[in-house]
Amino acid sequence: MLRYFFILLCIIITSAKAQNVKIIESDYVFENAPFAACHASTLVDLGKGKIMAAWFGGKQEGDKSVVIWTSLKTGKRWSAPKPVADGIVNDSTRFACWNPVLFKAIDGTLTLHYKIGPNPRAWWAVYKTSKDDGETWSDAVKLPDGYLGPIKNKPVQLTKDIILYPSSTESLDEKTWSIHLEKSDNKNNNWEKIEIDCDTFGVIQPSILTYPNGKLQLLCRSRQNVIVESWSADGGKHWSKLAATSLPNPNSGSDAVTLKDGRQLLIYNPLTAGKNWWEGRSVLKLAISKDGKTWKDIYTLENHEKGEYSYPAIIQDERGNVHLSYTAERKRIKYVKLKLLN
Known part of the structure; x- marks a missing residue:
């Protein structure tokens, strides 16, 4: 009798947890890829039910064959992957492409940020723009020296003329990781850098969250087995010294979004983290918070003993649906559309 009561209790608890999230769609952006490996997806809402995804793909991460690919979701179908940017420098020199980030500004300009270079310590930042939602793209433009733009996660547009980019650097000797912010106007001009006190943390790839009255929060990947945060009370001009959150993390990329309900x-x-870099990336979850301090896991997207399900991207569309993507075993990009029920 006690055994059946325990089983019933587990069913009730599982059902209660499942009620937080309704999965609307769950599939892969592509099945038969024209590349051997892929990683670092990004999403953008183009409006009218259209979602664009981008990622890098090629022989393997860091290989000069790696280029940036895009796919457009209209209805429930994704278009075939299309290469839109490469790392060709000249007739004799070519490097890998890295970490695309899609962003649509208030004025309708779609920007594709990405990196070119031999590795994350020596890469440089470039971008392309589109006035027709990615049907055609401009030539690549290199950012000013010393600027890297968004490293992995999407920027936020604070005002008509201020876009804030979550950025970071890795030292050439690989010993130092540090985050900072960059900002530009809505034409990708007038770049400025905002420094942050990283204390003793090794951190990269921040996400930006927004709150009322100009309050902002950063959530960062770290080498310390925890997600690390910083706060601003003046619209991103000044930031608190980094501090650990209560969220464990195996030195793996995360992403976050401020929902329309706050x-x-x-x-x-x-x-x-485990002994090898990919260990700890076999479980992927969604967590929610009202204040950015207390977090609650509400859904498990992947739960395996081993494997890599990582480098997620997350956005909310104009209709309130949440869209997310992530790397699945470096072979495919998983896509999920969901709705929060409470």
């Missing part, structure tokens, strides 16, 4: 939604790997 809550914060985080997608992340909730384990700690």
